[in-house]
Amino acid sequence: MKPIEQAPFLTEMRLSAANMYRLGWDERNGGNISLLIDREQAAEYLDLNQSLRTIPLGFYAPELAGKIFLVTGTGKYFKNVADDPETNLGVIRVAPNGRDAELLWGYRDGGRFTSELPAHFMSHRARLAVDAGNRVIMHCHPTHTLAMNYVHPLEDKAFTHTLWKMCTECIVVFPDGVGVLPWMLCGTNEIGEATAKKMADYRLVVWGMHGIYGAGKTMDETFGLIETVEKAAQIYMLTAHLPRVNTITDPQLRELAEFFGVNYRKDFLDE
Numbered sequence: 001m002k003p004i005e006q007a008p009f010l011t012e013m014r015l016s017a018a019n020m021y022r023l024g025w026d027e028r029n030g031g032n033i034s035l036l037i038d039r040e041q042a043a044e045y046l047d048l049n050q051s052l053r054t055i056p057l058g059f060y061a062p063e064l065a066g067k068i069f070l071v072t073g074t075g076k077y078f079k080n081v082a083d084d085p086e087t088n089l090g091v092i093r094v095a096p097n098g099r100d101a102e103l104l105w106g107y108r109d110g111g112r113f114t115s116e117l118p119a120h121f122m123s124h125r126a127r128l129a130v131d132a133g134n135r136v137i138m139h140c141h142p143t144h145t146l147a148m149n150y151v152h153p154l155e156d157k158a159f160t161h162t163l164w165k166m167c168t169e170c171i172v173v174f175p176d177g178v179g180v181l182p183w184m185l186c187g188t189n190e191i192g193e194a195t196a197k198k199m200a201d202y203r204l205v206v207w208g209m210h211g212i213y214g215a216g217k218t219m220d221e222t223f224g225l226i227e228t229v230e231k232a233a234q235i236y237m238l239t240a241h242l243p244r245v246n247t248i249t250d251p252q253l254r255e256l257a258e259f260f261g262v263n264y265r266k267d268f269l270d271e
């Protein structure tokens with residue numbers, strides 16, 4: 001078996017957490033990431049016959065039984081992930097009963113997975129149903145996206161349409177748009193279910209006045225989705241209070257989407 005420090009999935013997670021912290025998206029213990037790891041890849045670095053302890057999931061996820069995830073720890077700081085992954089991260093496998101997690105590595109100080117695991121697992125389930133290649137669910141608190149939540153209607157079409165108009169490439173990067181949830185209590189199965197429902201249609205879901213969820217095949221893809229929304233929200237916040245002189249029109253958005261051949265939400269354009 002190879003040392004887990006050499007595992008590409010661990011390196012990716014360490015680099016992503018550090019990058020997100022550096023961008024100010026994950027203050028204190030804000031944010032969480034879960035990465036689905038193929039069994040064969042996990043077996044190169046971990047003894048899959050040995051579980052360190054069992055942790056109840058707190059919800060029922062029979063469809064994910066046997067699946068292995070690298071998950072950030074509850075109460076842990078993204079700032080510290082890169083230097084001490086074994087304390088701040090864990091590798092868990094969903095037990096055959098669909099109700100427990102078997103800890104295979106990590107959470108060294110007796111910790112456990114993020115309190116947002118219901119939203120992560122329910123979102124994995126929802127995204128895997130539309131795209132068998134989905135691997136990553138990522139949550140964070142990007143500053144401008146959050147700021148925009150206070151001054152813009154929290155509604156899928158309106159929010160997406162505004163973001164698309166802020167940067168030329170937005171409609172190409174997230175043609176499926178952004179789902180938006182109202183403010184809800186976080187850490188609950190209810191917000192998990194609401195997030196997963198949106199994830200059936202969107203790879204991006206805003207949690208009103210809290211943050212954002214992204215889903216994708218790779219860490220780069222998922223990070224890139226959130227990064228693009230955050231850039232558009234930044235442009236919005238820099239210009240929302242100024243007289244509008246120029247704009248990207250709906251026909252121009254359509255022209256872009258058609259030129260790049262993306263399957264965009266046509267009902268999210270007005271003209």
Ligand code: 2HA
Binds near residue numbers: 029030031139
């Ligand atoms: O775990 O971001 O939503 C910290 C959070 C909760």
Ligand code: ZN
Binds near residue numbers: 141
């Ligand atoms: Zn959060």
